[in-house]
Amino acid sequence: MMYSLTDRSVSESPAGEHHTLESPARRKDIPPQRRRQILDAARELFAQGGYHGVTVEAIAERVGVSKGNIYWYFKSKQEIFQLLFDDIVEKLFLPLAGALEGEAPAVEKLRALARYTLDAAEKEENVEALHFMWQIGVQPELHKLLPSDYSHWVSPFIEHLTPLFEEMGDATPEGAAQLYLIMLDACWFVGALRPDFYDREAIMAAIEDKFLNPGRRQDA
Amino acid sequence: MMYSLTDRSVSESPAGEHHTLESPARRKDIPPQRRRQILDAARELFAQGGYHGVTVEAIAERVGVSKGNIYWYFKSKQEIFQLLFDDIVEKLFLPLAGALEGEAPAVEKLRALARYTLDAAEKEENVEALHFMWQIGVQPELHKLLPSDYSHWVSPFIEHLTPLFEEMGDATPEGAAQLYLIMLDACWFVGALRPDFYDREAIMAAIEDKFLNPGRRQDA
Amino acid sequence: MMYSLTDRSVSESPAGEHHTLESPARRKDIPPQRRRQILDAARELFAQGGYHGVTVEAIAERVGVSKGNIYWYFKSKQEIFQLLFDDIVEKLFLPLAGALEGEAPAVEKLRALARYTLDAAEKEENVEALHFMWQIGVQPELHKLLPSDYSHWVSPFIEHLTPLFEEMGDATPEGAAQLYLIMLDACWFVGALRPDFYDREAIMAAIEDKFLNPGRRQDA
Amino acid sequence: MMYSLTDRSVSESPAGEHHTLESPARRKDIPPQRRRQILDAARELFAQGGYHGVTVEAIAERVGVSKGNIYWYFKSKQEIFQLLFDDIVEKLFLPLAGALEGEAPAVEKLRALARYTLDAAEKEENVEALHFMWQIGVQPELHKLLPSDYSHWVSPFIEHLTPLFEEMGDATPEGAAQLYLIMLDACWFVGALRPDFYDREAIMAAIEDKFLNPGRRQDA
DNA sequence: CATGAATGAGGTTTCATTCAT
DNA sequence: TATGAATGAAACCTCATTCAT
Secondary structure, eight states, X not given: OOOOTTOOOTTXXXXXXXXXXXXXXXXXXXXXXXXXXXXXXHHHHXXXXXXXXXXXXXXXXXXXXXXXXXXXXXXXXXXXXXXXXHHHIIIIIHHHHHTTOSSXXXXXXXXXXXXXHHHHHHOHHHHHHHHHHHXXXXXXXXXXXXXXXXXXXXXXXXXXXXXXXXHTXXXXXXXXXXXXXXXXXXXXXXXXXXXXGOOHHHHHHHHHHHHSOTHHHHHO | OOOOTTOOOTTSOTTOOOOOSSSOSSOOSSOTHHHHXXXXXXXXXXXXXXXXXXXXXXXXXXXXXXXXXXXXXXXXXXXXHHHHHHHHIIIIXXXXXXXXXXXXXXXXXXXXXHHHHHHHHHOHHHHHHHHHHHHHHHOGGGGGGOSSOSGGGTHHHHHHHHHHHHHTTOSSHHHHHHHHHHHHHHHHHHHHHOXXXXXXXXXXXXXXXXXXXXXXXXXX | OOOOTTOXXXXXXXXXXXXXXXXXXXXXXSOTHHHHHHHHHHHHHHHHHOSTXXXXXXXXXXXXXXXXXXXXXXSOHHHHHXXXXXXXXXXXXXXXXXXXXXXXXXXXXXXXXXXXXHHHHHSHHHHHHHHHHHHHHHOGGGGGGOSSOSGGGTHHHHHHHHHHHHHTTOSSHHHHHHHHHHHHHHHHHHHHHOGGGOOHHHHHHHHHHHTSOTHHHHHO | OOOOTTOOOSSSOTTOOOOOSSOOSSSOOSOTHHHHHHHHHHHHHXXXXXXXXXXXXXXXXXXXXXXXXXXXXXXXXXXHHHHHHHHXXXXXXXXXXXXXXXXXXXXXXXXXXXXXXXXXXXXXXXXXXXXXHHHHHHOGGGGGGSSSOSGGGTHHHHHHHHHHHHHTTOSSHHHHHHHHHHHHHHHHHHHHHOGGGOOHHHHHHHHHHHTSOTHHHHHO
């Protein structure tokens, strides 16, 4: 079975109802600006310290409100965490999946995927988000806190990539697909955590040379 | 400046004395069996839940001893964490660095590095260790708990790899070095966290094809 | 060197910042009522059981609040102890020192000192405070917990008293000064700990007769 | 009612049986040298840190034995404390009481009492013992741990002293008696805790001058 | 006698959460 | 909305005591 990559089914969580970022359950809606501030602060802190390493007090302090106030906007620390997760999936993962759809030739799709990934890794605003996601990827215990199945979001990609490498005449299409994904994944990681030895141009060139240069075999 | 990769300077920690795994402060040594049990249980749990997600009580329970007994063998939760870190660095990172030393040709060294990495990723016993290390990589806050500087162990590799790709006549040696490292790093990650879509042979074949096949350029 | 007896330098503690009784770090100020209750309860208990003999739980119980709530008002058990110490020094020791200043004749100063001391020993509210201070005087280990040097508060007195006895023409001024101080000290002790055999009038009469009766020598 | 000062009824404690210092219950008896070492170490430590401020581990460490071994010689920390109390009462308080018995004139008895007290305050070996006793005097909570009633040992003195001052023709015999006792008490305190401003000769001279010089009135 | 090991109660402190105002 | 205050569970750690060897 092959999942659609852009099918948005996060919200039908088995863990029960949880709200979108912008429309709280208990409130009218117009000035939920404070809501955003809290979520932003929480993302920053979670990215650095992990779920258990961050206290509600710390989030409140960073926003500049009282601890109690947090609970007017969100019903628990866990809910904040879930909302952030969903938000990031939507903003970061879904567009990425979009790069693979459409009618472009395989090499273009793969190139677009790489470009999108490397671009995202560099944007200041994404660094925290990526950090955040790695926390979750790395701590299976946290999956219990999440509204949707984490692996649900990663698995499908591999199935989409293999045919593309086949189409390109790659000698080892399945391995290439895995490696490609792993590599892009890791580029995010490295871009986020160790920007000092992350050189976008050099890496993109290497990717072009090693994965996206269909000519090299023809030259032989 | 280029660090030696096998220089074992972890123990000269700025955080002060901490003991090696086998010669604790309070124990003579003959049956350090219980000690091992505790460390093993702790590694398992830390790998799943992260430092803050694991309680000393949980560790004790898994070993089947009382909470207080843990403190007979270790002076704090943090000490356990540090000892595990050092142990893993020694058992996993140092041998990896060893693969790059000696007089073999560049391609052999790079192949050895990849083989060692992929092998390690598969060994059941390493999975937890890798999990554990990613926790730390991903939570900068935890670095404060560690006896030695975390980045100290990762940075030097990049400097060692570039000349090897140059020696191989690679078109983009620096980018290749970065990519190679990132990719192997990520193989560990994927092997540990998502063994379901980790196919060692396919990946190794792709690596051979894309990074270690010097012939393709000569053919052109 | 002779310290000024009323120089208030307690707060410039080497142990770092700690707040006065009335202006804590976390509290605005209006109803510091609970704060006072806690401090009062703590003083009572410390006076009976000593620092290590009293648990935070016990303090909370006596006030009728939860253990956790104590930590909303104070950051640690030790801080409570320090604040009590400072408070008592200010309320009990400093006024005592004040009795020795000014231009009155020696005999008046000494009499005032004795009166103040005996009065203080009788006031119900001071009993605990004196108890409290003796705990500290008697347990050198506790000095480490204190914000200022304990002996700093006692030593200077002796130097102030000797000249007064000289001025009175006492036959053994230095011994008298020591004895006088020791005696008053002990009056506090006895008044606090063994009120059953503490007779203020009898003692004051004896003090007048033995220390403050300059006429007896002139009669000779 | 007037207690006899030398009546040795400590051991008939209401708290139940407890053994003398030299003859343990569970052991033959010959080499209870280790017992002494433990008691000595305990006294030293208790004198500094109070009952609750000292751990059995600390006592064991100072003696150089294992914690468990302490429990071969004594059945509990409390028992050690009790034994030390009894020992000190016997060695320090009882001889003091002895000074008041016999047929000597009042002034000689009072002088002997003062001499004994001041001597005891100076002997190195008594400093800890006095420290120890003050701990107890100052922490009413500890009285519960003791085998006999603490006040039992102090109260009788006052009744013995008043007649002596009467016999001397003192103007305020009861006050004098109280003050005398208080003062000597405090001399111990000061001698033990603040030896720096304790000058035995000066104090003894002042005592002679103020309390024991019956001639001054005759001079008048 | 002596020790290393183990236990469990209890100590200090933290923290998610609630609630009155 | 927002806060200060309060709670109670649970976290880390200590320590008196026991026990097998």
